[in-house]
Amino acid sequence: VVDIDVTGRSVLLTGVDRTTEAVVRRLVREGATVTLVAAHPPTALVDMAARGQLTLVVEPGPYQAYDLVIGPRADVPAPAAPQARGPEGTGRVTLVGGGPGDPGLITVAGLEAIRTADVVVTDRLAPLECLAEAPPGATIIDVAKIPRGEHTSQERINAVLLEHARAGRHVVRFKGGDSYVFGRGGEEVVALTAAGIAVTVIPGVTSSIAAPELAGIPVTHRGVSQGFTVVSGHVPPGDPRSTLDWTSLARTRTTLVVLMGVHTLARICAELLARGMDPATPAATIADAGLPSQRAVRSTLSGLPDRVAEAGIGAPAVTVIGGVAAETLPGTPPASTSAQD
Numbered sequence: 001v002v003d004i005d006v007t008g009r010s011v012l013l014t015g016v017d018r019t020t021e022a023v024v025r026r027l028v029r030e031g032a033t034v035t036l037v038a039a040h041p042p043t044a045l046v047d048m049a050a051r052g053q054l055t056l057v058v059e060p061g062p063y064q065a066y067d068l069v070i071g072p073r074a075d076v077p078a079p080a081a082p083q084a085r086g087p088e089g090t091g092r093v094t095l096v097g098g099g100p101g102d103p104g105l106i107t108v109a110g111l112e113a114i115r116t117a118d119v120v121v122t123d124r125l126a127p128l129e130c131l132a133e134a135p136p137g138a139t140i141i142d143v144a145k146i147p148r149g150e151h152t153s154q155e156r157i158n159a160v161l162l163e164h165a166r167a168g169r170h171v172v173r174f175k176g177g178d179s180y181v182f183g184r185g186g187e188e189v190v191a192l193t194a195a196g197i198a199v200t201v202i203p204g205v206t207s208s209i210a211a212p213e214l215a216g217i218p219v220t221h222r223g224v225s226q227g228f229t230v231v232s233g234h235v236p237p238g239d240p241r242s243t244l245d246w247t248s249l250a251r252t253r254t255t256l257v258v259l260m261g262v263h264t265l266a267r268i269c270a271e272l273l274a275r276g277m278d279p280a281t282p283a284a285t286i287a288d289a290g291l292p293s294q295r296a297v298r299s300t301l302s303g304l305p306d307r308v309a310e311a312g313i314g315a316p317a318v319t320v321i322g323g324v325a326a327e328t329l330p331g332t333p334p335a336s337t338s339a340q341d
């Protein structure tokens, strides 16, 4: 895969093995148009397909239609049952925050944890190319949660982590951004430590800062904003499950950063306007930050929902509201230092 220039080429992958998630991400990053034949693809790849980054098919069609056809790697079969590396009781879990999606934005410590993993339990927003760094015998388990779609319950994820750690394995729990920023990392650590499992947490670059930054927006800026407030928009203002004080948020005079808020964007902006925020306040939404599909829409608080809808922006995206959203610093994503050689 790696020695061929795939830019602008159509590539067919004819099956799934434990390297497929990393290979697909790498091919897409290098500019290929990727089609995958899979009856039961991992959830992270279902999500990529839903986001228009990959075509999933059950039958391949004529091979001549593609520039390149790649079969599953025979040398990396998925181990049927992961082998214990140490005696029972010596297992451990490392939570790795993988950053927003570019493989160059994982930490050195995070990558090192993956390189020593027996099992990697991964989410869809983690930099999946880094999975290629797991040892050949490691098991990759996809427990991605798609908003309002396919998902593995948190109870099930905790049980998977416990099961493998109890069997003496080094389990890496691999997440997007930082594990403690709307990542449910805290719940996993509580469950594991209550069961007597040793846990290490490696911080990650959170999308709440990185997504604006990659689009040229600093969350604080001298003379513009002296702070930033990060909130979840997964439930709209007024919803009984919302604990946010929107009157205070409209008055903070800090940058407001909203995660998980594409679906609820119109209601959030309307609420801030109703609570007195200036309609001309600069605002921006950045989707797929750190990925080749990264795009940003800039507008005002009153104009943003329409602009985002017109641009067809979907999750995952971060919205920034405040004076800094008018800044246009150089924000080009870093040159990808891919984890796979």
Ligand SMILES: C[S@@+](CC[C@H](N)C(=O)[O-])C[C@H]1O[C@@H](n2cnc3c(N)ncnc32)[C@H](O)[C@@H]1O
Binding pocket: 100, 101, 125, 175, 176, 177, 178, 179, 180, 181, 182, 183, 205, 206, 207, 208, 211, 258, 259, 260, 261, 286, 287, 288, 289, 290, 291, 315, 316, 317, 318
């Ligand atoms: C469940 S939260 C996890 C946040 C993550 N722990 C972090 O620190 O970035 C998922 C939300 O993070 C944001 N997000 C994560 N990765 C992103 C990316 N690459 N580009 C834009 N937004 C992203 C989106 O708001 C998405 O809905």
